[in-house]
Amino acid sequence: MSDTIKIGKVTIPRTAALAPMAGVADRAYRLMCKRYGAAYVVSEMVSAKGICYSDRKTAELCTVTDEERPMAVQLFGSEPDFMADAVKIVLEYRPDIIDINMGCPVPKVVGTGAGSALMKDVKLAASITEAAVRAAGDTPVTVKIRSGWNADGINAPEMAKALEGAGAAAIAVHGRTRDMFYSGESDSGVIRAVKGAVSIPVIGNGDVTDGASCRAMYEETGCDLVMIGRGSYGNPFIFRETEAALKGEEYIPPTLEEKMRVMLEHIRFIIELSGKCEELAMHEARKHAAWYMNGYYGSAKFRGRCYQLSSYAEAEALAAEFIELQKSREINNA
Ligand SMILES: Cc1cc2nc3c(=O)[nH]c(=O)nc-3n(C[C@H](O)[C@H](O)[C@H](O)COP(=O)(O)O)c2cc1C
Missing domain, CATH: 1.10.1200 (Non-ribosomal Peptide Synthetase Peptidyl Carrier Protein; Chain A)
Known part of the structure; x- marks a missing residue:
């Protein structure tokens, strides 16, 4: 097993990444997580349309500092043209990666056809990705998805395949359906199925809260990288803990x-x-x-x-x- 993975031209240590979390994982939070070993961080989601209409928060949300690298800026949107224009604007902030949010369950986002609503429209999801990839040039474009819209619509493997075909450089999968929001258990079987369906890197996400669950995510899914969200609340040390667990080293928790x-x-x-x-x-x-x-x-x-x-x-x-x-x-x- 290699110690690093490649997403396009970007090399990332194969430990654990910080998940995008709107309202939580701002620059201060990302810097704390980086300090304790986060392999890769993602910005809070930014509206593609908002950026195109020069939302005053654009600079605050899209700025990438060198200490945060490698870092992705995450966009959400439901229209390929706006997505392409937004990507061009975001490129001015020199992100290492551009990520597209196709997993957000919040009604305000889903109601516009963005976020996890795209799990129900694989064709549109692929068109949005294709437009972003074309606009991004040699900056890799990744997509973060859920397992599906609901229990009857688990389609992450099919979705991932379509996005790979559209030029995505990696897929992050949160193993819950949109209907589950953040309750119930994340399904690692779906992440394994996505890994089997595509040849680009797969990032496994959902319910990793310590060293043991990080190891389990790697072992049970065969994913290329693990991503941690809520397990880092008040706990940037989790990145040190997971790294120690992966290397089989002793971990001494903070006093x-x-x-x-x-x-x-x-x-x-x-x-x-x-x-x-x-x-x-x-x-x-x-x-x-x-x-x-x-x-x-x-x-x-x-x-x-x-x-x-x-x-x-x-x-x-x-x-x-x-x-x-x-x-x-x-x-x-x-
Ligand atoms: C407060 C909060 C905000 C979130 N914001 C985003 C976001 O902006 N973009 C995104 O793709 N996912 C977002 N998510 C989902 C997380 O990235 C992650 O997929 C989810 O929390 C499952 O991982 P975990 O069990 O490690 O927390 C958010 C989650 C939470 C709890």
């Missing part, structure tokens, strides 16, 4: 002190990169702070307090109090 230090670093990144005043940036930081505190004694109460944070100094004080609480509990239990 609570290290976690709180990294949480504060993440919050500083959010304040620095959001372009907002500290108080507004803290609104974005709240959920991340709460995720870093998951799984400890008294977490529920502290998570509630995270949602009140309005300054960095308050976050620092809360982290110190949280550490003290765990220490005093250890002493009481000894």
Whole structure:
């Protein structure tokens, strides 16, 4: 097994990539995940039409910094012409890869015929991909899909084959149908079937939450790369953990002190990169702070307090109090 994979001209370590997550995996988040070993990252989804009408958020969403590379910018849309024009605009930001979202289940996106609605129209999905590939030149175009629209319409292998024919350089598969949204279990059998159907790289995604599940995704599906979404919430360390598991090395999880230090670093990144005043940036930081505190004694109460944070100094004080609480509990239990 090679240590790297190639998507078009782009070389990616064969460990674990960060999944695109709108409203979560912004630049601060991606940089934290890169720091802990994410092999590859993808931007939050961007509307192809929005870009063509020069949406003010375009630069914020499409900018690729060198520390994030290799990185894809992800587009969603339902019209080949808009997709091609959007690709040309995005190329100015020099992404390593352009990814097309054909998996988003949200009604606002599906209602426009984009995201996972395209799982129901393989021909249109292929036309959109073909238009993007033609516009992208030598920048590889990949597509992220679901297993199908619903349980009666599992068509990821057929869809992947059509997209390969349209010039896609890799396919990422989330093993849930659109109807499942994010509940139930991701089906690794579908990812294996996609791997059997195409000769381009296949990226396996869904429910990878630790080293063991990452190994299982590789072994059960034969995929070329694993992609992790929610398992990285408050846990950029997962990329170090999965890398250790894949190499058969021992993994030493972070101490609570290290976690709180990294949480504060993440919050500083959010304040620095959001372009907002500290108080507004803290609104974005709240959920991340709460995720870093998951799984400890008294977490529920502290998570509630995270949602009140309005300054960095308050976050620092809360982290110190949280550490003290765990220490005093250890002493009481000894
Ligand atoms: C909050 C959130 C936002 C997401 N945004 C996107 C997105 O912008 N583009 C996309 O292709 N998938 C998006 N997804 C789906 C994830 O990339 C991934 O496919 C899904 O969460 C399953 O992987 P996981 O079990 O590792 O989380 C999103 C998921 C979540 C939870």
